[in-house]
Amino acid sequence: MWAFQTPQTIQQPHLPKPFHNPTAISPKPQCCLALRPSTTTRSNGDSNNNNPLIQSLCKQGNLNQALQVLAQEPNPTQHTYELLILSCTRQNSLPQGINLHCHLIHDGSDQDPFLATKLINMYSELDSIDNARKVFDKTRKRTIYIWNALFRALTLAGHGREVLDLYRRMNRLRVPSDRFTYTYVLKACVASEEFVSLLLNGREIHGHILRHGFEGHVHIMTTLLDMYARFGCVLNASRVFDQMPVKNVVSWSAMIACYSKNGKPFEALELFRKMMLENQDLLPNSVTMVSVLQACAALAALEQGKLMHGYILRRGLDSILPVVSALVTVYARCGNLELGHRVFERMEKRDVVSWNSLISSYGIHGFGRKAIQIFKEMIDQGLSPSPISFVSVLGACSHAGLVEEGKVLFESMVRGHKIFPSVEHYACMVDLLGRANRLDEAAKIIDDMRIEPGPKVWGSLLGSCRIHCNVELAERATSRLFELEPTNAGNYVLLADIYAEAKMWNEVKRVKMLLEARGLQKVPGRSCIEIRRKIYSFMSVDEFNPQIEQLHALLLNLSMEMKEKGYVPDTKVVLYDLDPEEKERIVLGHSEKLAVAFGLINSKKGETIRITKNLRLCEDCHSFTKFISKFANREILVRDVNRFHLFQDGVCSCDDYW
DNA sequence: GTAGGGTTAG
Structure with missing residues (x-):
């Protein structure tokens, strides 16, 4: 089976200070300073010498009693300690872990490199990075396992910069890296809470990898590819991918994810097709499918998404939570909220991510109150909201202009759920207040x-x-x-x-x-429309489109007729100081209007016209589309970069608040 | 001598 969910870490309250707190070391007080001489050869992993009582207590999960027995055990073996460390990790008990650590210090076993590694892993799992660091600092004989364990712990805790500093120290000490070191330090480059980029360090490590002959190692190269992907260096990532002598499903999935996450959904789908065609022996897994679904969602490719749904069912991947959550999102982001909700309702098991998918789905469609209701329903069912739940529900408030509701939810984060707001939450709040013209509050x-x-x-x-x-x-x-x-x-x-x-x-x-x-270029506006499983893309300056003349003529006619009925072009988005007619001509050529015109010509009456746009809808396109929906009596659904707009009979679902 | 690594949901 797959292990998808990292275990939820429980925030510990105030904890006793390790090493100097007598209550934590009750059986053998003041032990810390009285180290025996090195005992690393003492136990030698002789598991026969293991304490069977402790072993069985650990198995039962009776950690307290196991620790009491330990206090009377004159000669705990390495294996006994290992079991106890694992037990503390499993029970998620930091105080007991600290207590145990004191036992190890007392008889010198903390200097056993094997056990020191285990201790670092334990503290890492228990979210006690300071203690992990202390173990490392106090261990005199540092094996590569110990270095790697600390790298891993620090990376998981988001201290990427520190890992890279230590890595440099390790190189200075001429400790050779092994294949694990490279994956950890590469991950460290993207695991930084600072805003500065550690990309340069990543490139340097890329050099080390080549110099030490690891370029054929599939794990390392996949991590390297992923590092470039996370920095948005798609070209570097694809170069690594192309040069990999051995590729497996994970490498392919990583490259597909790279395209999906970096705004290249066409490339993602194309690579998926290539993977299926050229590599009959490679079977896409649930992870692959999630990235492919994301690409479909980005393109609002409803029909493609349905094909993928079919494949997922045939492969039996439809019971895997991330896949189903991605499906909910695909349908919602393709404009079919009901279908997304239906997929959600059919789920046998749901986790917080499935709920988050549904909450944000309602949010982007502008149903703020419904999103809040679902959020509350989730809590009623006994699930704890995650930080993303708040991003989703606050975003939903923002789209719907629910300022007071949003403020209450924001307040409840720390007070009710012990979740400290991240930049993303603050960004939601600034958006919520700012949109509502409460800029000073923002x-x-x-x-x-x-x-x-x-x-x-x-x-x-x-x-x-x-x-x-x-x-x-x-x-x-x-x-x-x-x-x-x-x-x-x-x-x-x-x-x-x-x-x-x-x-x-x-x-x-x-x-x-x-x-x-600065050599920068404005991202051009682009609108897409899916007609009979094909996606057509429009840009305002586009001489290559064979229908462009026809579309311009149609738009001009429509605009003239609508002006008689009260449509007033809004040309303030034009950044040039031109005369009014020229400005009008420019906004009439916006990509979204071209897509609308194309939809009017190429779809049947009664069919909803579905369009996606890569930027926020401009004021003029918004009022134009409202007019058209009434004038041509068509339902038009537009997804801009933030949310959906459903235009019907002259009004928009966003209530002109977007 | 033991141990540990890569892709994914919002």
């Missing part, structure tokens, strides 16, 4: 943050400034954003948009020059 949230506000937080504020045209705050946000992510063209464009709306044309010019000087 800014105050940022000022009061206990952690460093990252680009997500400032980006949320900037987005809200764009909606409500607040130049001053936008300047504050971008001054930070240009430092934090200097190459994100979107931030420059948003600032220029705001200046343009304020008619500060000189400032618009300045930002545009800044953008050019």
Whole structure:
């Protein structure tokens, strides 16, 4: 079977300080300073000399009694200690683990490299990274296992930078890395809570791997590929993938995930097809399918998604929770919320992720109250919300403008669920308040943050400034954003948009020059539509589309007729100081309108037109589509980068709040 | 001499 879920770590309350707390060492007080001479050869793993009583107590899970027996055992063997350490880990008991550690210190067994490794692993599992570090620091004879164990522990705890410092120290001491070392240090590069990138360290380790002849090692190369993927270096990742002499399902899945996660869903589906065609002996597993489903969701490829659903059923992967959660998301993100909900209802078992999928599904469709209701239902069923549950439900509040409800939920995080808000939660709150034109409150949230506000937080504020045209705050946000992510063209464009709306044309010019000087390009708007299982993509400047003339003509006609009925083009998104007609012509050519026109021509009456857009819908496209839905009597469903808009009979499901 | 590693859901 598959082990998908990492065990939930329980936050320990206030814990006794290890080593110097007499209550934790009750059987043998003051032991810590009185070390016996080295005893590492003493037990020699002679399991015959094991204490059978302790063994059976450990098996029963009776740790307390096992520790009491240990206090009377004159000569605990290595194996006895190993069982006890494992038992503490399984019972998730840090105080008992510390108690046990003191026993080991007392008879010098903490210097046994095997047991020291086990202790580090134990502390890592028990979320006590300080103690893991202490074990490492106090061990005099450090095997590669001990180094690796600490690397792993620190990486899991998010201390990537520290791992890399230690790795450098290890190299200076001329301790040779083994195949495990490389996977841990590569993972460390992406396991950093700082905002600085450790990509350079990763590249350096790539060099070490090649120099030491590990380029044929499938585990290491897959980790390397994944590291590049997580930094968004798709080209580097694919180069590693192509050069791998041996590839297995995991390597293929990692590469497919790389494309899915980095905005290349077409490539992800293409690689999946290649995997199926060229490698009959490789069977995609549940992990592969999850990434493939994500690609379908990104493309809103409903028919593709259904095909994958069929394959998943045939392969019997439909009982695996992550797969089903991804299916719920696929259907919802393809615009079919009901189908997603039906998949959810048929699940025999659900975990918090399945619930989160459903909550965010309702959220992106604008059903904020329903999302809150599902969130509460989940808690009623005895599940604890995860940090992502809050991201989902706060996001849902934000889309629906449920400010007070969102504030209450945010308050309940720490008080009710002991979850400390991360940058993502703060970003949700800034978005929630900012969208509702409570920008000062949003800014105050940022000022009061206990952690460093990252680009997500400032980006949320900037987005809200764009909606409500607040130049001053936008300047504050971008001054930070240009430092934090200097190459994100979107931030420059948003600032220029705001200046343009304020008619500060000189400032618009300045930002545009800044953008050019840094060699950045605005991400072009792109809209897609799926007609009879084929996906058509539109951009506003697109001379290659054979139907483009026809689409432009249709749009011009529609616009003239709708203007008579009250449609007023909104041209404030145009960043050039042009005359009004020219501006109108530009917004009429927006990709989303082209897709709408294409949908009107190529689909039957009564069919919903489904469109996806890679950016936020502009004001004019929004009001244009509202008019069209009434004028042409068609239902139009548009997914923009944040949420869904269902246009029916002249109104939008977002209530013009997006 | 023992032990430990890569891809995934929101």
